[in-house]
Amino acid sequence: MNRIYLDNAATTPMDKAVIEAMLPMMESNFGNPSSIHTHGREVRNTIERARKTIAGLLNTSPAEIFFTSGGTEADNTAIVRSIEDFGITHAITSPLEHHAVLHTLEYMAKKGKIKLSYVELDTKGHVDLKHLEELLRDNPKTLVSLMHGNNEIGNLLDLTVVGQLCEDYGAIFHSDTVQTMGHYRHDLQQMKIDFLVGAAHKFHGPKGVGFLYINAKSKITPFIHGGSQERNMRGGTENVYGIVGLAKALEIAYAGMDEHRKHVETLKARMIARLSSELDDVEFNGDSDNLDKSLYTVLNVSFPPSEEADMFLFNLDINKISASGGSACTSGSDIGSHVLTALNVSPERPSVRFSFSKYNTIEEIDYVVDKLVSMLKVTA
Numbered sequence: 001m002n003r004i005y006l007d008n009a010a011t012t013p014m015d016k017a018v019i020e021a022m023l024p025m026m027e028s029n030f031g032n033p034s035s036i037h038t039h040g041r042e043v044r045n046t047i048e049r050a051r052k053t054i055a056g057l058l059n060t061s062p063a064e065i066f067f068t069s070g071g072t073e074a075d076n077t078a079i080v081r082s083i084e085d086f087g088i089t090h091a092i093t094s095p096l097e098h099h100a101v102l103h104t105l106e107y108m109a110k111k112g113k114i115k116l117s118y119v120e121l122d123t124k125g126h127v128d129l130k131h132l133e134e135l136l137r138d139n140p141k142t143l144v145s146l147m148h149g150n151n152e153i154g155n156l157l158d159l160t161v162v163g164q165l166c167e168d169y170g171a172i173f174h175s176d177t178v179q180t181m182g183h184y185r186h187d188l189q190q191m192k193i194d195f196l197v198g199a200a201h202k203f204h205g206p207k208g209v210g211f212l213y214i215n216a217k218s219k220i221t222p223f224i225h226g227g228s229q230e231r232n233m234r235g236g237t238e239n240v241y242g243i244v245g246l247a248k249a250l251e252i253a254y255a256g257m258d259e260h261r262k263h264v265e266t267l268k269a270r271m272i273a274r275l276s277s278e279l280d281d282v283e284f285n286g287d288s289d290n291l292d293k294s295l296y297t298v299l300n301v302s303f304p305p306s307e308e309a310d311m312f313l314f315n316l317d318i319n320k321i322s323a324s325g326g327s328a329c330t331s332g333s334d335i336g337s338h339v340l341t342a343l344n345v346s347p348e349r350p351s352v353r354f355s356f357s358k359y360n361t362i363e364e365i366d367y368v369v370d371k372l373v374s375m376l377k378v379t380a
C-alpha cells in the first residue's frame with residue numbers, strides 16, 4: 001500500500017487538469033496584467049475570465065469577487081475593513097473558529113475597536129441560535145463571523161438561518177466558508193450574506209490563492225494598499241497562474257460535486273461503522289459522526305486514553321498514514337487544539353482528524369482501520 005493521505009482539510013492534492021490549465025500562464029502568458037500592451041491585455045482577459053467563471057458558479061456578479069492570497073487574507077480583509085468602514089462596535093463569533101478569524105477579532109478587541117462576544121454552543125459544538133439572537137438583540141452595529149464548516153470537527157452551520165437573523169437585526173454577516181467552498185453549492189442570489197471566502201488549495205487547486213466575495217451592498221475599502229489591481233480593492237500584481245488554477249479547480253469541483261460527495265460519504269460512513277464496531281471506547285468529537293450535520297470530508301475521532309497519546313500521529317505516520325489532530329490543550333498550556341479544548345474533550349485522549357477527498361478509496365479506509373485496530377490492541 002502506498003502512503004495514504006487523509007489530511008485533506010489541511011490541503012488537497014492538485015487535480016492534474018488544474019496544473020495543465022496553469023502551465024501556459026508560466027510558460028508563455030507571462031505578461032503583467034496591468035500592462036496596456038498585448039502581453040498584458042491577454043493576461044488581464046484571462047483573469048477576468050476566471051473571475052466570471054467563479055461568479056457564475058456562485059450565481060453572483062464578477063464585480064463582487066476579489067482575488068486574495070487565500071482564506072486568511074480574505075477573512076482578515078472582511079473583518080478588519082468592515083469593522084472600520086461600517087463603524088462596527090461589537091462582534092459575535094464562536095470559540096471554534098479558525099485562527100484566521102479568531103486571532104483577527106481578538107486583535108481588533110485588544111485595540112479597543114470592538115467588544116467581542118462568544119456565542120454559546122451546545123454539547124456537540126453547534127451554535128446556540130437563541131443565544132445568538134439575544135446577543136444580536138442587545139447589540140446594534142454588530143459583525144457576526146461564524147464559519148460554515150468547522151475545519152477540525154466538521155460541524156456545519158445553517159447559513160440561511162444565521163443570515164436571516166443578521167438581516168433581522170441589521171448585523172453584518174461574514175462566514176469563513178473555506179472548508180465548504182468547492183464541496184457544497186453556494187447560491188449567492190439566495191444567501192443573505194455580506195462576505196464569504198474561498199481558498200483554492202482546499203479543493204484540489206493551488207496554494208496561496210483564494211477570493212473574497214463582497215456583497216455589492218457592503219462595499220469596503222482596501223486592506224492591502226498599493227496599485228489599482230482588483231478594481232482598487234487589493235494592491236499587488238495578481239497571482240495569475242494561481243487565479244487560473246483556482247477557477248479551474250472550482251469548475252471541476254462543481255462539475256463532479258454530487259458524484260464525489262457520494263463517494264466520500266461512503267468512505268466516511270465506512271470508517272465510522274468499522275471504528276465503532278471494532279474498537280472499544282471510541283468517540284467522535286463534535287458532531288462529526290452525524291452525516292447530516294457535519295462536513296462529509298471530515299471525521300474527528302477520539303481514541304481511548306493512553307500513555308502513548310503523544311505518539312499517536314507519529315505511529316500513524318510510521319504506518320504510512322498522514323492525518324492530523326492531536327489532543328485538547330492541557331491546563332495552563334495553549335499547545336493543542338483550541339476547538340477540542342472548547343468542547344471539553346479530555347487532553348488524555350488522543351484525537352485524530354481524518355479528512356477525505358475524491359482521490360481516497362475504500363481500500364485505503366480499510367487499511368487505516370486495520371492499522372488502528374492493531375495499534376490499539378498492542379498498546380492496550
Ligand SMILES: Cc1ncc(COP(=O)(O)O)c(C=O)c1O
Nearest residue numbers: 070071072098100151176178199
Ligand atoms: C476554516 C479555515 N479558514 C481559513 C483557513 C486559512 O486558509 P489559507 O490557508 O488559504 O490562508 C483555513 C485553512 O486551514 C481553514 O480551514
